[in-house]
Amino acid sequence: MTEKLLAWYETNRRDLPWRGSPAAYHTWVSEIMLQQTRVEAVRGYYARFLEALPTVHDLAEADDDRLLKLWEGLGYYSRARNLKKAAQMVVRDYGGVIPASPEELLKLPGVGLYTAGAVASIAYGAPVPAVDGNVLRVFSRLRADFSDIALEPTKRAVSLQLLREMPQDRPGEFNQALMELGACVCLPGTPKCEACPLNEDCLAFRQGLAGALPVKSPKKPRRVEERHLYILRCGDRLALCRRPPRGLLAGLWELPAAFALPPELVVSREDAGAAVHVFTHIEWRMAAERVVLCAPPEAQGLVWVTRKALERDYALPSAFNGFRGQMW
Numbered sequence: 373m374t375e376k377l378l379a380w381y382e383t384n385r386r387d388l389p390w391r392g393s394p395a396a397y398h399t400w401v402s403e404i405m406l407q408q409t410r411v412e413a414v415r416g417y418y419a420r421f422l423e424a425l426p427t428v429h430d431l432a433e434a435d436d437d438r439l440l441k442l443w444e445g446l447g448y449y450s451r452a453r454n455l456k457k458a459a460q461m462v463v464r465d466y467g468g469v470i471p472a473s474p475e476e477l478l479k480l481p482g483v484g485l486y487t488a489g490a491v492a493s494i495a496y497g498a499p500v501p502a503v504d505g506n507v508l509r510v511f512s513r514l515r516a517d518f519s520d521i522a523l524e525p526t527k528r529a530v531s532l533q534l535l536r537e538m539p540q541d542r543p544g545e546f547n548q549a550l551m552e553l554g555a556c557v558c559l560p561g562t563p564k565c566e567a568c569p570l571n572e573d574c575l576a577f578r579q580g581l582a583g584a585l586p587v588k589s590p591k592k593p594r595r596v597e598e599r600h601l602y603i604l605r606c607g608d609r610l611a612l613c614r615r616p617p618r619g620l621l622a623g624l625w626e627l628p629a630a631f632a633l634p635p636e637l638v639v640s641r642e643d644a645g646a647a648v649h650v651f652t653h654i655e656w657r658m659a660a661e662r663v664v665l666c667a668p669p670e671a672q673g674l675v676w677v678t679r680k681a682l683e684r685d686y687a688l689p690s691a692f693n694g695f696r697g698q699m700w
């Protein structure tokens with residue numbers, strides 16, 4: 373199976389920017405960006421990020437706002453903060469060289485078992501598995517295994533089995549080939565079994581069970597938050613405020629909510645529509661009002677930015693994209 377898989381990968385793998393360079397810094401940045409994020413969404417960010425911060429030293433010294441601006445729209449912003457913290461650790465504790473062993477990689481903020489395995493195997497050729505959702509899906513189908521892939525014991529069992537099957541001379545390619553098969557052929561809804569290089573060996577395919585696998589226990593329902601937002605305009609400026617330093621979208625900019633409007637300053641106000649944004653555990657149901665003021669109100673923690681400054685300097689999460697058309 374391993375040989376068939378590697379032969380398929382050799383000729384069918386997608387041409388992705390991070391695949392051209394096995395440098396550990398590049399692999400690490402790409403793997404962090406790819407967590408919970410589609411390949412197509414990552415492409416542009418990856419190129420911009422490396423152009424702005426080409427080395428781990430640059431990342432360690434990056435200004436926080438600049439870093440968040442580079443990450444704007446990619447979501448899960450704690451990844452960017454952890455990348456910087458980890459880069460500072462790499463510079464301080466490892467002489468600027470990203471460690472090669474999974475045990476040391478796991479000490480870096482934001483690096484879990486999957487990422488440690490991916491960086492160690494792809495960048496350094498270490499024979500360790502990298503088990504992500506794609507790999508779990510492929511594996512449970514190949515073995516017709518009905519274990520719940522959301523559970524840690526299942527992940528550990530898959531890791532151990534992969535460790536046994538992994539070719540010692542090409543662990544990075546083996547891991548990437550499995551992930552690639554999951555991303556391009558062994559798809560979540562309808563796997564393309566007829567085109568699969570492993571279909572002769574796949575128990576789920578032979579038993580007609582592919583559609584029933586993998587088994588994954590449902591997540592907890594999301595908490596719904598209703599938010600009333602203001603698109604506050606004054607002259608050529610828009611009001612933004614910073615989110616708290618911890619928690620969801622920590623430290624990023626947003627449209628003000630729960631704002632005490634000084635009636636004497638209001639020139640006009642109108643409904644600016646509604647939007648929904650879904651995070652992993654929370655769903656925001658937002659309604660906005662567009663209010664034009666004749667002068668900026670005192671204090672209230674607002675900054676007043678021009679369109680150009682917003683585009684250049686302020687990271688406004690994509691949760692607010694539904695209102696961008698009303699901002700200017």
Ligand code: SF4
Nearest residue numbers: 558563565568571574
């Ligand atoms: Fe997945 Fe089908 Fe290939 Fe089995 S044969 S690994 S179910 S694509």
